[in-house]
Amino acid sequence: MATKTAEKVPAQKKFTGKIHTVVKWPEPVLAKRGEEITVFDKALEKLVEEMFESMYAAQGIGLAAPQIAISKRITVIDVSFRKDPADKLVLINPEVIQLEGKQTEEEGCLSLPEIREKVNRAAKVRVRAQNVKGEWFEVEGEELLARALQHEIDHLDGVLFIDRLSRLKRELVLRKIRKLQKNGEW
Numbered sequence: 038m039a040t041k042t043a044e045k046v047p048a049q050k051k052f053t054g055k056i057h058t059v060v061k062w063p064e065p066v067l068a069k070r071g072e073e074i075t076v077f078d079k080a081l082e083k084l085v086e087e088m089f090e091s092m093y094a095a096q097g098i099g100l101a102a103p104q105i106a107i108s109k110r111i112t113v114i115d116v117s118f119r120k121d122p123a124d125k126l127v128l129i130n131p132e133v134i135q136l137e138g139k140q141t142e143e144e145g146c147l148s149l150p151e152i153r154e155k156v157n158r159a160a161k162v163r164v165r166a167q168n169v170k171g172e173w174f175e176v177e178g179e180e181l182l183a184r185a186l187q188h189e190i191d192h193l194d195g196v197l198f199i200d201r202l203s204r205l206k207r208e209l210v211l212r213k214i215r216k217l218q219k220n221g222e223w
Contacts, residue, residue, distance in 0.1 A: 054087040056094045057105035059147045061223060062197060062214065066103050067148055071110040071193045074129050077171035081111075085127050085169055088113045097147045099185045101192030104148050112189040116181050126176060131166035131190050134175070142184060144198045151217070152210055156198050158187050 060066065074081065084107070092100035092113055101112040110130045117124040138160030145153045162183045165175050178186045188198060199210050217223040 052086070052090050054083055054090060057087060057091040057107075059091070059095050059097075059100070059104050060106050062149050062199075064106065064148070066106050066108050067192070067195065067197060069103075069108060069195045071101075071103055071108050071195075073110055074167070077129075077167075077169060081129075082169050085111065085113060089115070089125065092147075093119060095147050098181075099189045100147065101189045103192050103195070110193045112193060114182070114185050114189060116185055127169055128164065128166035128176075128186075128189070129168065129171075131164050131186075131193065133162055133187070133190060134165050135161075135163035137161040140180070140184065144184065144188060146188070146198055148192075149197065149199065149210075149214075152199070152213065154198070154202055154206060154210065156201050158184050162186050164190065 084102075088100050088102065088105065088111065091105055092098070092115070098116050098118055099112065099114040102109040112128045112131065114126040114128070115124050136159035139157060140160040141155050141157050143153050144156045160183060161177070161179045163175060163177045164186050165173060167173055176186070191197070191201075199207050202210065214223060
């Protein structure tokens with residue numbers, strides 16, 4: 038990883054939008070493919086801003102629109118969690134165009150609080166997406182960014198990380214969730 042020279046970061050403008058509640062599994066919106074974005078306007082920019090603030094409020098590094106009950110193909114990622122504005126990514130209508138290697142690391146999810154399991158992912162990924170103005174771009178990620186890109190794009194396809202576990206591991210996780218639900222903790 039290359040080191041960056043320090044740059045002057047402009048002051049953050051005051052957030053005036055809405056903090057969205059993150060929905061939990063088994064909310065149906067989490068299991069369906071999000072709709073393509075076709076209108077790139079001020080309302081979309083506002084939603085993206087709200088998604089970043091909602092993600093930060095929930096202590097996450099990535100958030101997909103279905104996680105806030107909006108079935109659209111939008112995700113935001115900030116693996117630095119506000120430390121480096123250059124790390125903020127907005128991906129609209131993203132598609133994975135290249136996967137390389139393999140990594141197995143523990144993952145969590147804002148829609149599956151208290152659940153963490155090891156998941157196999159590609160070590161390096163290239164993604165093609167649109168920005169808030171509708172312009173296409175490509176981003177490449179390795180390690181944590183590669184994992185975050187794959188995890189969030191999975192959400193846009195109606196896939197949760199527990200869907201990538203073995204049947205036995207997934208059943209153990211679902212048992213734990215049912216116990217939390219029964220105790221009123223979910």
